[in-house]
Amino acid sequence: MAEPTQEAAVLRVRLLSPSVREMVLAPLEQKISFKPGQWVSLKLPVGEHPPLNRAYSMAEPESASGHLVLAFDRVSHGLGSEYLFTMKEGNRVVLSGPYGHFVVPDPLTKDLVFIARYTGIVPIRCVLKQLFSTPPFRDVTLIYGGPSRTELIYHDEFTALAAAQRNFHYVPTILNRQEADRESRSEAEIVASLFGNRRDVFPMICGLKAFVRPLRTYFTERGFERRELRHETYD
Numbered sequence: 001m002a003e004p005t006q007e008a009a010v011l012r013v014r015l016l017s018p019s020v021r022e023m024v025l026a027p028l029e030q031k032i033s034f035k036p037g038q039w040v041s042l043k044l045p046v047g048e049h050p051p052l053n054r055a056y057s058m059a060e061p062e063s064a065s066g067h068l069v070l071a072f073d074r075v076s077h078g079l080g081s082e083y084l085f086t087m088k089e090g091n092r093v094v095l096s097g098p099y100g101h102f103v104v105p106d107p108l109t110k111d112l113v114f115i116a117r118y119t120g121i122v123p124i125r126c127v128l129k130q131l132f133s134t135p136p137f138r139d140v141t142l143i144y145g146g147p148s149r150t151e152l153i154y155h156d157e158f159t160a161l162a163a164a165q166r167n168f169h170y171v172p173t174i175l176n177r178q179e180a181d182r183e184s185r186s187e188a189e190i191v192a193s194l195f196g197n198r199r200d201v202f203p204m205i206c207g208l209k210a211f212v213r214p215l216r217t218y219f220t221e222r223g224f225e226r227r228e229l230r231h232e233t234y235d
């Protein structure tokens, strides 16, 4: 059976950084109910055999308006993201969804460790907004790497959340060697130093495969089973 699709109108577009845009979409036929961490599939009118399907995670939890907030970076020579960067208020796009299993376990019985690189933060930001709307009893740590300070989207928001919530720990890291200070570490080094051999945490990892896979291996080598961590890969 064909998946149900519908049109959505672009309500707003804004820059989150020089290379990342946020887009607010209003589905025109039916509200899309989703869990934080899920994504929608955009059917873009580009490529040799359109539509080109591209997945984008929601950056904000479901709201009464039914609007979907997406955030994406421009991939060099990337057909889908370059097309998205041309879209403006009033344009329309076909989409379907929601999809995905990158959601917080319910019930939550362990401390959470989120690990993201660059726009891999998008579904995690959505999850965090929902989690801290009624602060959880567990500790939550976010280890988040970006190419540069200006490309570390939502950094101010996470800094403010860490100042306000005792159980939210924010560990940002800048990956660009020129900009980073001498002590700057990779996300994997931070994970090893903070969590070492701890088994009583639930890791959730998001980004490109080259980033996610070694981290997943790190945890599986320490005895984590598949169901004891979650990951989302963009490629």
Ligand SMILES: Cc1cc2nc3c(=O)[nH]c(=O)nc-3n(C[C@H](O)[C@H](O)[C@H](O)COP(=O)(O)OP(=O)(O)OC[C@H]3O[C@@H](n4cnc5c(N)ncnc54)[C@H](O)[C@@H]3O)c2cc1C
Pocket (backbone or CB within 6 Å): 039, 054, 055, 056, 057, 058, 071, 072, 073, 075, 077, 078, 079, 080, 081, 082, 100, 119, 122, 123, 208, 232, 233, 234, 235
């Ligand atoms: C479940 C899921 C959720 C996703 N959520 C988001 C999201 O919230 N925000 C977002 O920006 N992207 C997200 N993506 C990636 C997105 O679907 C596209 O793959 C991305 O925009 C590149 O598409 P493209 O057609 O421009 O380039 P392509 O030609 O398809 O990709 C070129 C190469 O770029 C790399 N790549 C893929 N995604 C990215 C990226 N985001 N940044 C840098 N390099 C990338 C891959 O190695 C890929 O081989 C998600 C992907 C999946 C599978």
